[in-house]
Amino acid sequence: MNKKAIITSALPYANGEIHLGHVASTYLPADVTTRFLKQNGVEAYYVCASDDFGTPILIQSEKEGKTPAEYVAHWNKRDYEDFSAFNIDFDYFYKTSSPENIEFVQDVFKKLNDAGHIYEQEIIQFYCNNDKKFLPDRYVKGSCPYCKAEDQYSDLCESCGRVPEEIIDPKCSLCNQPPTKEKTTHYFFKLKNFGEQLSKWLDENEHLQKDVKKYVQNWIKSGLIDWDITRDITWGVPVPIDGVKDKVFYGWFDNHLAYISTALKFLNDKGINGKEFWNSADIYHFIGKDIVYHHYLFLPAMRLGINSEYKLPDYIPTRGHLTLQAKKISKSRNWYIGLKQFLEYYPADYLRFYLVSINPYSQDDLNFDxxxxxxxxxxxxxxxxxxxxxxxxxxxxxxxxxxxxxxxxxxxxxxxxxxxxxxxxxxxxxxxxxxxxxxxxxxxxxxxxxxxxxxxxxxxxxxxxxxxxxxxxxxxxxxxxxxxxxxxxxxxxxxxxxxxxxxxxxxxxxxxxxxDLGISSGHILGDASPLFARVEESDIEKYKKQLGPSE
Known part of the structure; x- marks a missing residue:
């Protein structure tokens, strides 16, 4: 067992409360694993950050009369409090809007650009005449061109896990009107140039789940497409090119670089050489199955593009989604249970015990019942x-x-x-x-x-x-x-x-x-008392009724 480890989880988006679906596949397995590694004498650090950028945050902060920075600061604090109440024991919890991450992202971009992995291209992008704005990915919905699933975002099909080249029958998710197409200039990352290196890395990494590796390899064989890494909004990491205004990096370009920048900030502040530690440690990225494409393709390709200056992950434990009473979790339909809410009903250990019990190491979905x-x-x-x-x-x-x-x-x-x-x-x-x-x-x-x-x-x-x-x-x-x-x-x-x-x-x-038989004869025990209180069915009936539309 490597005596050093850095553990990360997919970053929580700073745009709403943490619910049971968030913790099941990523944060709880990562926390359990980190505690186990530490018990084994591993110098293990679990770092995370709130994902602070993107159009949804820009729009929601406007609605609430706050600046985006004020808005994400609120959710960063609230998320950390909720995680802590659930005994998710981060060694460090930071934010993608930190000066350290902004500087790191811009530095990585410059290195990729200098190495010839970036190009500029005029593109046609969706524009909503009704809302008078270019529509980034989460604001365009339609049908997936690969599996034909309806009501999917233009940057990720939650049904098949692929990133669509172009969504079918697009609609603006703000006003539901069909958008027009306008010209704009974006920067692209040459993902298709990395197919061979990615395939080699997948072949050689024995710790990755075989079934996940298999279909990622199939994606590579069917042909990767270059990746549009900029967006026409103001809230994000600015593109560090002279004369470029109101253009920031796509959230998925900057947010997983925060795994590294957050770890470096934490380790360097402790007096440890962060870069050396990263490159000598086992690297774990805990994720849900909906972001396989990003973590098995984009993330390693970017690290390869800067000559593996920061090593690629050793483990990417990938788990399925949590359903609730056999139905998909939906905040808009009130079909979810907030973590804070649950912890007002029962101790954290009840939920930790239950979620681990029902959660296999696979991409199968699990159901909270x-x-x-x-x-x-x-x-x-x-x-x-x-x-x-x-x-x-x-x-x-x-x-x-x-x-x-x-x-x-x-x-x-x-x-x-x-x-x-x-x-x-x-x-x-x-x-x-x-x-x-x-x-x-x-x-x-x-x-x-x-x-x-x-x-x-x-x-x-x-x-x-x-x-x-x-x-x-x-x-x-x-x-x-x-x-x-x-x-x-x-x-x-x-x-x-x-x-x-x-x-x-x-x-x-x-x-x-x-x-060991670690208790000798003659040792005197403390006070004994029951560890747990029963769950009463009358309470459960009450909680069930709180789900779904209020009458």
């Missing part, structure tokens, strides 16, 4: 893990005044459970390294279930032979569970650690130490 959430929290988190921890610690407090007894000789069953503890770190760790976070969590829950059965089988409440050994091993298993569960449900893991009254902080325990 209130009834399934209720079942999994009550039967698995509470009925299995919470139950075992409470039984083991509660019984020790009651029968032994909280003092861990001397274990006797191990019988065959005791030796078997000791082996379960000793193999837990490697069993779960192997799945974590492969990004199968759902399977890793399942393995932890199987461990808890196994110990519930062991406790039941030994019947320590009968005070027969082997009682002390059962208590000694069970309390040690609780300690193992706390360390293993920490990346997934950090607050609950801290609570378990406090109840165990162990020295140090839970986040400072090494991953492999979960497989």
């Amino acid at each position: 209130w009834d399934d959430f209720t079942t999994r929290i009550n039967s698995e988190l509470i009925g299995n893990l919470g139950n075992f921890v409470n039984r083991a610690l509660g019984f020790t407090k009651k029968a032994f005044d909280g003092k861990i007894p001397d274990p006797g000789d191990f019988d065959e069953k005791d030796s078997e459970v000791e082996q379960k503890i000793k193999s837990l770190a490697s069993d779960v760790g192997a799945l974590m390294e492969q990004n199968h976070l759902d399977r890793a969590l399942k393995k932890i829950m199987e461990f808890s279930s196994y110990f519930n059965q062991y406790f039941q089988h030994k019947e320590p409440w009968k005070k027969g032979p082997g009682t002390a050994t059962c208590v000694y091993l069970s309390v040690n298993a609780v300690r193992s569970l706390a360390i293993a569960a920490f990346p997934f449900i950090p607050e609950s893991a801290k609570n378990i650690w406090t109840q165990l009254a162990l020295d140090g902080k839970i986040n400072e325990q090494s991953w492999n130490s979960m497989s």
Whole structure:
């Protein structure tokens, strides 16, 4: 395992609140992975930034009577607060409108231009006579020329994931009128020149998902098109060419460069050489499946275009979209649950546990279902893990005044459970390294279930032979569970650690130490109390009714 890592997630757009769909595929898996890497002694940093530029922000800020800078500052702060409440533990959260990112983007552009990868071309662009403006991508909707899906943006088909060369039957998304076409001059990046290098990088990178690689390779084979990297608006990173006015870089040109500029700012401020660290670390970019084209083609091609001055990603964990009650999430139809809203109902760990449980390492979509959430929290988190921890610690407090007894000789069953503890770190760790976070969590829950059965089988409440050994091993298993569960449900893991009254902080325990028998006889436990409260079906019915159109 590389002892250095930089982890990023697709940047949240500073134009509205974070909802469950945002955190499921990118931020939560990235956070869980970062915590795991740190437990393994990796110098890992999770950096992110708000994505501050683009026409939607320009228009929305006008509507609210704010400058774009004031508008994005509000959402940058709010997003960070919501993420923090959900225990997404960024090492640094910055913004694409930072002076450092603007300077970095302009510098990359100059290098690409000097290397001959940029050209200027007069193009015909959609213009809305009604709204009197050129229409950047998100303001033109129509049908995808590839898969014929309707109601798609002109810069990305959410149905097939491709970037359309020209949308069919275009309409202005502001007024729904068909736009006219007017001449303007834009700058283009020669993406089609990078097909061979991109293909080689995809072939050689063993960490990328095979199914994603396969269809990206097919895109390359079918022919890449050069990429229009400028837009005719005022809110964005200005194009650094003399005489060019009211022309900025397309958001997708600048926003993933913020992965690098944000990491450099953070590391350099810490007194670490950011560039050296970046190039010697494992680089992770966590994304949803809708932005594969950008992260597997645009992003690596730009880095190749500046001679890999900053290394290409090692991992691009790509996951599907979250649906809600089996329907597509839609803010406009009130078919979504804001993260802040959810955390007013239940602790962050309930949502973290549930979302990881249902989220495979694949591009399959996952579904948040209130009834399934209720079942999994009550039967698995509470009925299995919470139950075992409470039984083991509660019984020790009651029968032994909280003092861990001397274990006797191990019988065959005791030796078997000791082996379960000793193999837990490697069993779960192997799945974590492969990004199968759902399977890793399942393995932890199987461990808890196994110990519930062991406790039941030994019947320590009968005070027969082997009682002390059962208590000694069970309390040690609780300690193992706390360390293993920490990346997934950090607050609950801290609570378990406090109840165990162990020295140090839970986040400072090494991953492999979960497989030690780390609690000796004579150790005295803290107070034992239930970790979780049941989810009540009456509450769930109330939350279901809040979805959709209000009557």
